[in-house]
Amino acid sequence: xxxxxxxxxxDFIFALIIAIILNIFMFKYIQLSLxxxxxxxxxxxxxxxxxxxxxxxxxxxxSNDDDFINFLEEDNIYSDIISTFKFTLSITxxxxxxxxxxxxxxxxxxxxxxxNLHKWFILFPTFxxxxxxxxxFNSVIDAIKYAEKRIKYIKLKNKL
Numbered sequence: 001x002x003x004x005x006x007x008x009x010x011d012f013i014f015a016l017i018i019a020i021i022l023n024i025f026m027f028k029y030i031q032l033s034l035x036x037x038x039x040x041x042x043x044x045x046x047x048x049x050x051x052x053x054x055x056x057x058x059x060x061x062x063s064n065d066d067d068f069i070n071f072l073e074e075d076n077i078y079s080d081i082i083s084t085f086k087f088t089l090s091i092t093x094x095x096x097x098x099x100x101x102x103x104x105x106x107x108x109x110x111x112x113x114x115x116n117l118h119k120w121f122i123l124f125p126t127f128x129x130x131x132x133x134x135x136x137f138n139s140v141i142d143a144i145k146y147a148e149k150r151i152k153y154i155k156l157k158n159k160l
Contacts, residue, residue, distance in 0.1 A: 006087070011134030019127035026123075029116035032106055038122065039103045042129050046096040049136055053092060056143055057085045068153050077149065081142045088132070088139040095132040099125055 006012055060081065072078035102125055109117070 009138070011138050012131055014134055015127050015131035018130050019123055022126060023119065023123055026119045028119055030119055030122060031116055032110055035117060035122055036103070036106055036110075039099055039106065039125070042125070043096065043099050043103060046092060046099060046129065046132065049133070050089075050092045050096055053085075053089060053136055053139070056140070057089060060085065060143060060146060065150075067157070068150060071153050072146075072149060077146075081146050084139050084142050088135040091128070091135050092132040095125075095128045098128060 069078050072081075102121075106117075
C-alpha cells in the first residue's frame with residue numbers, strides 16, 4: 001500500500017477534517033477529567049473493533065478455495081483486500097496502544113495535581129481514532145466485496 005493511496009483516501013481525509021474542526025472549536029486547554037472520559041470511550045471502542053476486525057480478517061485468510069483466490073488475483077483483488085486489511089489492522093492496533101499509553105500518562109499527571117492539558121494532547125489521538133474507525137469501515141466494505149465476488153465465482157463455476 002502506497003503512502004499516496006493512504007493520504008488521498010476518504011477515510012484519512014475525513015479523519016483529518018474532524019481533527020481540524022476540533023482544533024478550531026476546542027478550547028486551548030482541556031480538563032483532564034474530560035480527556036480521561038474521552039480516552040475511556042475510545043479505548044473501549046477500539047478494543048471491540050480490533051477484536052471483531054481481527055476475527056473477520058481471519059475468516060477471509062482461511063478461505064481454502066485456491067481456485068477462487070486465483071480468480072480474484074487475476075485483477076489483483078485478493079492482494080488488495082489482504083493489504084488493506086493488514087494496514088487497517090495495524091492502524092487500529094497502533095491507535096489502541098497510543099490511547100492506552102495516553103490514559104496511563106494522564107493518570108500519572110493527575111497524581112501530580114495538574115488539572116488542564118493543551119488541546120494538542122487530544123487532537124492527534126482523536127485523529128488516529130477516527131482514521132482507524134473509517135479505515136475499518138473501508139476494510140469491511142472490502143470484505144463485503146470479497147463475499148460478493150465469491151458468490152459470482154461460485155455461480156460461474158457451477159455453470160461450467
